Amino acid sequence: MNTLDNGPTDLGARLREARVAAGLSLRETARRIGVSPATLSAVETGKTGVSVPRLRRLATELGTTTQWLLDESRNPVTTQRPRGAVTETTRAWREFPPLDIDPVLTAAIESFVETGYHGATMRSIAHRAGMSVPGVYHHYRDKQDLLVRALDLTMDELHWRVGAARSEAATGRDRLIRTVEALALFHTHRRELAFIGASEMRSLDPADRQRIAHSRSMIQYLLDEDIDTALAEDNRATDQAKAAGRAIATMCTALPQWFRLDGPSTPEQIATAYADFALGLLGISR
Incomplete structure (x- = not known):
């Protein structure tokens, strides 16, 4: 059986990109093609080759082509990037400029933090935004619409930042560090x-709660995958x-409960420390 050797650092990186874009964990992808997670990890890190039939199976499962995985774009072959391929690698995931959002959503976010979703009213949000109540309803259907928009904004930003951070790393350990950061x-x-x-x-309507919970699970899935690989x-x-x-x-999601920008540690110092905590928990040296 023909096995594609390594050149595979490039092949492995493209396999990993396609897999992440398809939203599949290392473990699930390995299960689908009938290998162990350790074997697939070795392929992605360029430590072992992959047979041609198995590469074809991978391309099918990941929604791309063998030509794209083999980077045959140097040849006159039409290539296809994987479904949903991340193009955020050039975005500065460590930088946090002010959010580009409208005054109503800004007011709603502030109100939800200050009084909770159920304590906020469309009237109080309108007052905070310096608008009339009918003016707020012109932009948003109701308070639930504002909450959904805030949580979608959260998940969109989390996904592109985690994706961009992970794309910089070649090993599971380094991806874990960057994901935690x-x-x-x-x-x-x-x-x-x-x-x-x-x-x-808990304040979301059931359909949006299920959708956003799934989006959150995908972030956890990536973290779990990086832990397994590391x-x-x-x-x-x-x-x-x-x-x-x-x-x-949970260590990361608890940060908003106590962290303050005017406190003794910067976000960057916290990020570095938390990456160290994660490695220490797993018994992996920095």
């Missing part, structure tokens, strides 16, 4: 949005990996 930075720099995300999921690279047991993933995620 991206989460910590978001939950400190965007602590108002993060606070609403942590406290007001542990496999370090030849460590993975039996407590899922519990560690929940602990690390």
